[in-house]
Amino acid sequence: MKIGLDILGGDYAPKSTILGAIAAQKELSEDQRIVLFGNEQETKQLIAEAGGDPALFDYVHAPDTIGMGEHPTKAITQKPNSSITKGFEALKNKEIDSFASAGNTGAMLVGSMFSVKTIPGVxxxxxxxxxxxxxxxxxxxxxxxxxxxxxxxxxxxxxxxxxxxxxxxxxxxxxxxxxxxxxxxxxxxxxxxxxxxxxxxxxxxxxxxxxxxxxxxxxxxxxxxxxxxxxxxxxxxxxxxxxxxxxxxxxxxxxxxxxxxxxYGGSPILGVNAPVLIGHGISTPEAIKNMVLLSKDMVESGIIDKIKSAFN
Amino acid sequence: MKIGLDILGGDYAPKSTILGAIAAQKELSEDQRIVLFGNEQETKQLIAEAGGDPALFDYVHAPDTIGMGEHPTKAITQKPNSSITKGFEALKNKEIDSFASAGNTGAMLVGSMFSVKTIPGVxxxxxxxxxxxxxxxxxxxxxxxxxxxxxxxxxxxxxxxxxxxxxxxxxxxxxxxxxxxxxxxxxxxxxxxxxxxxxxxxxxxxxxxxxxxxxxxxxxxxxxxxxxxxxxxxxxxxxxxxxxxxxxxxxxxxxxxxxxxxxYGGSPILGVNAPVLIGHGISTPEAIKNMVLLSKDMVESGIIDKIKSAFN
CATH class of the missing domain: 3.40.718.10 (Isopropylmalate Dehydrogenase)
Structure with missing residues (x-):
């Protein structure tokens, strides 16, 4: 299982997201990997500085950030290297099983509908x-x-x-x-x-x-x-x-x-073709950790297939 | 000033309304009288039993009650002797300056619109x-x-x-x-x-x-x-x-x-041609007292004329 996490999303990112990712990783099994979307080198360095092991994570380099006040649709399309855009690209390509961010709520909603799309019937x-x-x-x-x-x-x-x-x-x-x-x-x-x-x-x-x-x-x-x-x-x-x-x-x-x-860590977007979670803008490391764990629970539950069947 | 109060309205009526009326009366001046709508003899007796002086109040005999679950419009028209119907009749005839009840909210709303009517322009x-x-x-x-x-x-x-x-x-x-x-x-x-x-x-x-x-x-x-x-x-x-x-x-x-x-005692209905207040169903004597005092404040403020001017 690959759990996608936006390292650049949230008011206290990347510090809060890094610490949350490190805490969450300790509760995962070996086949459950967290994939971090952000500036790869910087992220690895921050993990090491926080006492974590950068080798325990996967990375997708995404140096750009979508700000809290940015227009969702514009930002998603005009910032191809942003952590949210890269995250949804990976989710669409099934390189990750879920994606979570405490960043721009609108961009998360629009991004999920543009990339993995709404489940037919919803x-x-x-x-x-x-x-x-x-x-x-x-x-x-x-x-x-x-x-x-x-x-x-x-x-x-x-x-x-x-x-x-x-x-x-x-x-x-x-x-x-x-x-x-x-x-x-x-x-x-x-x-x-x-x-x-x-x-x-x-x-x-x-x-x-x-x-x-x-x-x-x-x-x-x-x-x-x-x-x-x-x-x-x-x-x-x-x-x-x-x-x-x-x-x-x-x-x-x-x-x-x-x-x-x-x-609880985050609020799920229900009705799209993959587990997507939005965190509170003020997410603490504890919130980020629980958002990652809820992502895992959503993937394990097979909730997306259950929804697909119900709307089939 | 004549302040109308429904003695039969509210889950704890008439006990709660009687005690509230007695407490409110103590804070009024001589020219401010509370007019009680309910069973006149019973109300006088209950006031005396509670240590109050029945002579300090005015009365309009209204032995019937509109229940909390009754259909407002039907109840208002079919129960001419109910305390709410009698109250609005008196309000319409300017025998009282305000009317308050902790009874059926819908009946209070409909009653105010039927009797004193909505202020023109509202x-x-x-x-x-x-x-x-x-x-x-x-x-x-x-x-x-x-x-x-x-x-x-x-x-x-x-x-x-x-x-x-x-x-x-x-x-x-x-x-x-x-x-x-x-x-x-x-x-x-x-x-x-x-x-x-x-x-x-x-x-x-x-x-x-x-x-x-x-x-x-x-x-x-x-x-x-x-x-x-x-x-x-x-x-x-x-x-x-x-x-x-x-x-x-x-x-x-x-x-x-x-x-x-x-x-606060009660919630005002704003936009009708007289001060009308609705109390919480569970109104205590303290709430009833404050609803009477807020009625008085509304009358003194001349709020109805201010509204009329604004919508003229």
Whole structure:
């Protein structure tokens, strides 16, 4: 297995990505290799300086960086030597089995759709975020930003994508799907959710449990919450803020700790033909390590083939 | 001044509403009277039993209750003797200056639109929720549920309504308006927000400061946050859940304390021809007390006339 990692992505790159890669490598077996995309010589030097062994990694020389503020499509096409462009090239050519970066989210999304492409039958890929449950375990919220405007059928597809991820990557049996909404009853909601409800209800591929309200997001109400990318993104950033406030206030608690994005490492782009993960811009070494390990889990789970079969 | 209060509204009514009314009355001046809508004899008896003086209140006999699950429009028309229907009748006839209830939100919304009616020029009234700021002070989020689907011009009107409330009821000078969105740049967002941005930018009646993300909601970024009622409702319920979790975990902190809805008492319906307040279903006596006091503040502020002038 070859796990691709962008060494130049993220606010604290390359230091944070190097340290994360070294930590992740220690948890991999011999046949699992991390392929680093960045300036090859510099990367090797930084690994050695950090006490790591450069020989334990593979490299693809990619000296150029796509900045956080750059226009995704322009950057992808105009920077052929950037770590993200090189990463997707390798992913497309099956030189790597997965690709992860804490860099420009838009470039990761566009790059995945340009290179490995959307799985036939999937209208639009979605970005899934992991949300902790109050009791224990993890739920999934999607979409959190890939599609600001959604049609009912897209939400229906997100439900399938999320269910497969929950089942095969997180091992949740028959995952429950909730529609993020503003009331429990079927007729409650906006145009999108009231149109989506009957479609989800009739979908035999998922275990739809009905509407879930903002207050249910951390309950055992569902394992997969679907909503449009605008709402999901607002919700995600609000939740992150609450976590940040509890940290700042010095509140220590297992539940709040589980809001720490570092634990999950990254958000998968679901619906493209390969495991692709986006890390938080502020990714620490711990986050990078867990993003690499989640990449490995995604490859091992065979999630892409499961999605392909479901949309066949 | 006559402040109308529904004695039968809320999960803990009439006990909670009676105790709240008694507490509020102590903070009013002689010319400010609370008018109680409910079973008159029972209400007087309960006030006496709770150690209050029934003579300090006015009464309108309304023995019927609209339940939390009842269909708003049907209930309003089919229950002429319900406390909410009687309340709006009195409000329409100017026998009271404001009306507040912790009962059926939909019935309160429909009731206000049927009785005192929407202010000419206002497309749709909005429900505003009070959000605490991390540093100090209070922000306003609207709409939080009256309008699940919104047009750009509605969000523009919410910005005006919220600004007037912030300025005249909370005393915020030149309140800043933020558009709840998923990116800082003007071109970011969904169809609704990208269409709303240029309208807000050109609106000379407000102090538009641009997009605000989920993470900005508790910052000093803005005093008034506008969004569609679906998103606002999801956000509000999520925020309430976080507050509930910190309470449950025993975290004591001024910022989290300020999430306590009891402090604010109720959410104003803005855009109708009289001050109308909706309380949380689980309203405690403290919440009821503060809802009565906020009713008084709204009447004193002359907010309705300010709104009428703005939309004239």
């Amino acid at each position: 209208m639009r890929p979605a970005i899934a975020a992991i949300v902790p449950k109050l009791k224990s375990g993890t739920g999934l919220l999607l979409d959190v930003g890939a599609n600001a405007d959604c049609k009912p059928e897209m939400l229906n597809q997100f439900a399938i994508l999320g269910s497969l991820f929950s089942e095969y990557v997180y091992g949740v049996s028959n995952p429950k799907v909730g529609l993020l909404n503003i009331g429990e009853e079927e007729e409650k909601g906006n145009l999108l959710t009231t149109s989506t409800y009957p479609i989800l209800k009739q979908n035999t591929k998922i275990n739809f449990v009905g509407n879930a309200e903002g207050r249910d997001l951390f309950s055992d109400c569902a394992d997969v919450y679907v909503c449009d990318g605008y709402t999901g993104n607002v919700v995600l950033k609000l939740a992150e803020t609450f976590y940040a406030v509890t940290l700042k206030k010095g509140f220590k608690d297992d539940f709040f700790d589980r809001f720490n994005y570092e634990r | 497309m749709r009234p909005a429900i505003a929720a009070i959000v605490p700021k991390l540093k100090s002070g209070t922000g306003l989020l609207l709409d939080v549920g009256a309008n699940a689907d919104c047009k750009p011009e509605m969000l523009n009107q919410f910005a005006i309504l919220g600004s007037l409330f912030s300025e005249y009821v909370y005393g915020v000078s030149n309140p800043k308006v933020g558009l709840l969105n998923i990116g800082e740049e003007e071109e970011k967002g969904n169809l609704l927000t990208t269409s709303t941005y240029p309208i807000l930018k050109q609106n000379t009646k407000i102090n538009f400061v641009g997009n605000a993300e989920g993470r900005d909601l508790f910052s000093d970024c803005a005093d008034v946050y506008v969004c569609d009622g679906y998103t606002g409702n999801v956000v509000l319920k999520l925020a309430e859940t976080f507050y509930a979790v910190t309470l449950k975990k025993g975290f004591k902190d001024d910022f989290f304390d300020r999430f306590n809805y009891e402090r």
